[in-house]
Structures are given as structure tokens and as C-alpha cells.
Amino acid sequence: MPKGGELSRALRSLRERSGLSQAALAKACGTSQGQVSSYELGKADPGATVLVRMLSAMGYDFADLDAALREVRGEPPRNHTPPPGTAPPEARDILRPQIEDELIRQEVDRRVGEILGAVLREMTPAPEGRSKNET
Amino acid sequence: MKPSAQAHELAVHPQPRRVMLVRQRRVYATPERAESLLAEARRHRLDRPDRASRWAGLAWMAAERVGGVEGLRLQALAAAEDGNARRLLGQWRRAESLYRLAWSRLPERGGGEELEILLLEASLAIQRETWARAWDLLHRATRLAEARGDPDGLFRARTKCGLASKEAGRYVQALEYLRDARDVAPTPGERVHALHNGVVVYADAGWWRDGLAYSEVLGPYYQALGPLWSARGDWLRGRLAGQAGRWELAADCLRRARVAIEAHCRYWETAEVLCDEAEASLRAGRVEEVGELAYIAAEAFRAIGLERRARRAAGLLRVAGTVEGARALVVLRGMLRARRTSAPPGARG
Numbered sequence: 001m002p003k004g005g006e007l008s009r010a011l012r013s014l015r016e017r018s019g020l021s022q023a024a025l026a027k028a029c030g031t032s033q034g035q036v037s038s039y040e041l042g043k044a045d046p047g048a049t050v051l052v053r054m055l056s057a058m059g060y061d062f063a064d065l066d067a068a069l070r071e072v073r074g075e076p077p078r079n080h081t082p083p084p085g086t087a088p089p090e091a092r093d094i095l096r097p098q099i100e101d102e103l104i105r106q107e108v109d110r111r112v113g114e115i116l117g118a119v120l121r122e123m124t125p126a127p128e129g130r131s132k133n134e135t
Numbered sequence: 136m137k138p139s140a141q142a143h144e145l146a147v148h149p150q151p152r153r154v155m156l157v158r159q160r161r162v163y164a165t166p167e168r169a170e171s172l173l174a175e176a177r178r179h180r181l182d183r184p185d186r187a188s189r190w191a192g193l194a195w196m197a198a199e200r201v202g203g204v205e206g207l208r209l210q211a212l213a214a215a216e217d218g219n220a221r222r223l224l225g226q227w228r229r230a231e232s233l234y235r236l237a238w239s240r241l242p243e244r245g246g247g248e249e250l251e252i253l254l255l256e257a258s259l260a261i262q263r264e265t266w267a268r269a270w271d272l273l274h275r276a277t278r279l280a281e282a283r284g285d286p287d288g289l290f291r292a293r294t295k296c297g298l299a300s301k302e303a304g305r306y307v308q309a310l311e312y313l314r315d316a317r318d319v320a321p322t323p324g325e326r327v328h329a330l331h332n333g334v335v336v337y338a339d340a341g342w343w344r345d346g347l348a349y350s351e352v353l354g355p356y357y358q359a360l361g362p363l364w365s366a367r368g369d370w371l372r373g374r375l376a377g378q379a380g381r382w383e384l385a386a387d388c389l390r391r392a393r394v395a396i397e398a399h400c401r402y403w404e405t406a407e408v409l410c411d412e413a414e415a416s417l418r419a420g421r422v423e424e425v426g427e428l429a430y431i432a433a434e435a436f437r438a439i440g441l442e443r444r445a446r447r448a449a450g451l452l453r454v455a456g457t458v459e460g461a462r463a464l465v466v467l468r469g470m471l472r473a474r475r476t477s478a479p480p481g482a483r484g
Contacts, residue, residue, distance in 0.1 A: 087346075091340070091342065106323075
């Protein structure tokens with residue numbers, strides 16, 4: 001059984017997604033707007049019959065309520081399937097660190113090159129008759 | 136003229152001069168000549184298997200005349216190279232008999248020649264999907280490269296293991312092998328090569344979302360390797376964009392890749408990328424381009440003896456429904472013969 005706070009937040013989320021106002025929902029399921037508000041604030045428990053009517057009025061079922069509750073709890077959806085074209089985590093864990101490593105290596109090489117270049121320029125004597133700043 | 140000078144001349148002179156030199160039998164009996172012919176065969180390995188086969192045949196003849204252990208070593212390499220070319224041409228039985236010949240001529244075990252034959256023969260086993268044989272050869276190649284302390288051989292063996300796993304549909308295993316290959320890669324370029332192969336695995340597996348992101352990141356490194364590799368990066372990005380359904384982007388990437396690869400006179404790759412571009416153009420609604428692209432691809436595949444691939448291109452051509460129109464266009468623009476007219480190497484004798 002979900003905790004009161006979770007259920008109220010899930011109900012509010014579903015109602016907002018359905019685009020119904022509290023008053024419209026109350027009218028559709030034969031209750032008052034104040035009552036709907038108290039369900040959404042966790043002040044009252046809707047009970048099974050009212051819950052079914054509310055879900056039905058919003059165009060949802062218990063699977064949607066379950067998904068909304070998981071969302072409220074921060075849990076991944078049931079039977080979560082990654083979006084198409086996504087690599088499984090074990091494949092990502094192999095290639096991504098290599099690419100990151102390559103980025104670091106190349107960046108280090110570039111910076112070392114810049115420093116060496118600067119040092120070499122410092123060490124190279126300026127042509128006769130010209131000061132360093134002229135170059 | 137000294138043998139080494141002859142070999143040098145063979146390597147630097149353009150095709151007709153090379154053919155003339157090959158026909159001069161008096162220069163056959165030198166290891167340098169055989170090595171040079173073998174180098175020509177390798178140069179064409181992944182581009183013109185028809186030519187690679189001819190050069191390997193000439194190398195074999197030269198090696199026969201060299202004689203001794205050196206001659207046997209060169210014969211083994213030439214037979215294996217010809218076997219690889221025949222494999223690419225789809226002549227698998229001939230390839231098998233050439234590999235048997237290569238093994239029979241190998242003068243000693245444990246050398247670089249053995250590693251070369253193992254890796255080439257493994258490619259045939261992978262193509263034929265005889266996995267037990269392929270893995271046996273690949274494990275032997277890996278052990279040999281490790282025993283020899285040969286980083287380049289080990290890189291090639293592990294890369295080939297990765298590609299074998301990919302062909303078998305074991306994508307995660309393929310990535311593991313390619314990671315191992317990168318770990319032993321002797322040069323920064325080969326490290327990027329290994330990463331590129333990793334993204335190719337992503338493309339083959341249909342993981343375009345991650346693959347596209349990685350190919351974007353790798354873009355500057357491709358550029359550092361030169362225009363041909365940059366084009367290969369574009370090609371891969373085009374394939375991934377196509378999988379994502381972004382056909383306009385795919386067609387643009389593939390066009391860029393094709394133009395750059397064409398400029399390098401890469402027959403096979405040009406034909407492959409043309410096919411991909413034709414498909415992307417078709418899906419992007421640029422139907423008027425499809426016929427010409429597919430027609431040139433089919434002709435290029437036929438020119439190098441790859442009939443099965445030519446049929447894929449011909450299929451696209453039929454879809455475009457512009458066979459005659461495309462042919463007329465190509466003839467008018469003179470695209471085929473003007474661009475690639477280098478004559479095939481001379482006859483064996």
C-alpha cells in the first residue's frame with residue numbers, strides 16, 4: 001500500500017497530465033472539488049471505489065497509477081526498455097572510458113606540445129639586429 | 136642495373152613501366168623483386184582484389200626462381216596473399232588450396248610469415264562462418280604474436296578477434312577485444328583505428344544513439360590521421376545517421392565521404408560508400424540521384440570482380456527505376472573511364 005503522501009502526489013500528477021481541473025475531476029467522479037483537493041494534499045484517503053472512479057474519469061488505469069507512484073518514488077519504470085539505438089550499459093562501460101582516455105591523452109599531448117614550443121622559442125636566439133619582441 | 140635499383144624502379148614507376156619491368160624475365164630471380172611484387176599485392180589487398188591476385192601470382196613466380204629458404208618463405212607469403220585476394224573475390228575453394236600451399240612452403244615455424252598466414256586464413260574462416268576454425272587460427276596467431284613480442288602482430292590479432300566477434304553478433308565481446316587491441320596499439324593512429332572499429336561495432340549492433348555521439352567526439356582525431364580517415368569518419372557517421380532515420384544528414388555525410396574516398400582512388404570503398412549514399416538518398420527523397428550512384432557502384436564492383444556486391448547495387452538501381460537514364464548520364468559525363476583508367480598489371484608470363 002503506498003504511503004499517503006506518495007499516493008496524493010501520484011494522483012495530482014495524473015490529474016495534471018490528464019488536463020482536468022480539480023473541479024472537473026470532482027464532477028466526473030461524483031464528488032466535491034474540496035474532497036479531490038484533500039486527496040491530493042494527503043489529508044484524506046480516497047478508498048478503492050473512489051480511486052477507481054477517479055482513474056477512470058482521468059482516462060487511466062492501475063498500471064498508470066503504478067507508473068506514477070514509481071515516478072514519485074524515483075524508481076525506474078517496470079520492464080524498463082531503453083530508448084531505441086541505446087547501447088547496453090556493459091557495452092558503454094567498455095568504449096566510453098577508452099574515448100575519454102583518448103581525449104585526455106590528446107589534450108595532454110597538445111598542451112605538452114604547446115609548452116615545448118614555447119620553451120624552444122625562448123631558447124632560440126633572436127636573429128641579429130632584432131629584439132625578441134619584434135618577432 | 137642492381138636488383139635493389141630494379142626493385143626501387145618497380146615501386147616508383149607508374150603502371151605501364153611496372154608491367155614492362157615485370158615482363159623482363161631477367162629480373163625475376165631476386166628476392167627484392169619478389170618482395171616488391173608482394174608489396175604491390177598488399178597495396179591492393181583491400182581495394183582491388185583482382186589486381187592483388189595478379190601481383191601475388193607474379194610474386195609467386197619470382198619467388199620460385201629465387202630458390203632456397205628465402206624463396207620458400209616468399210612463396211608461402213605470395214600464396215597466402217593470393218589466397219586472401221581469392222577469398223575477397225568469393226573464390227573460397229581456390230583460397231583454401233592456396234593457404235594449404237602456403238603452409239606447405241613455409242620453411243620454418245614461429246616467424247612473422249606464420250603469423251601473416253594465420254591472420255589471412257582466419258579471415259577466410261570468418262567469412263565462411265566456420266567459427267571453430269576461425270578461433271583456433273586467431274588464438275594461435277595471438278599466442279604467436281605474444282611469444283614473438285610483436286606489438287603490431289598482437290594489435291592485428293586482437294583487432295581480428297574483435298571483428299570475428301562482431302561478425303558472430305557478439306558485440307560486447309567484440310568491444311572487449313578491440314579494447315585489448317587499443318591497449319597494445321603501437322601508434323596513436325592505431326589507437327584511433329581501434330576506437331573507430333569500436334564505433335563500427337556500435338553501428339553494426341544498431342546502437343546509433345551512442346554511436347553518433349562517439350563518432351562526433353572522434354571527428355578531430357580522424358582529421359589528424361588525414362583526409363582518407365576523415366572520410367571514413369564521415370562514412371560511419373552517415374551510416375549511424377541513417378539508422379537514426381536522419382536521412383538528409385546521412386546523405387550529406389556519405390556524399391562528403393564518397394568525394395574524399397574517390398579522390399584517393401579507392402575502388403572498393405568508393406563502391407561501398409556509393410551504395411550507402413544511394414540508399415540514404417533514396418530514403419531522403421532525392422530519388423533523382425539514386426540511379427547514377429547505384430550504377431557507378433555496380434560498375435565499380437564488377438570491375439574488381441565482386442559480383443555479389445554488384446548485385447546489391449543493381450538492386451538499388453532497380454528500386455530507383457532509372458536504369459537507362461542513369462546509364463545515359465554516366466556515359467554522358469564520362470565519369471567511369473575518366474577517373475579510373477589505370478590498366479591492370481601485366482599477364483603472369
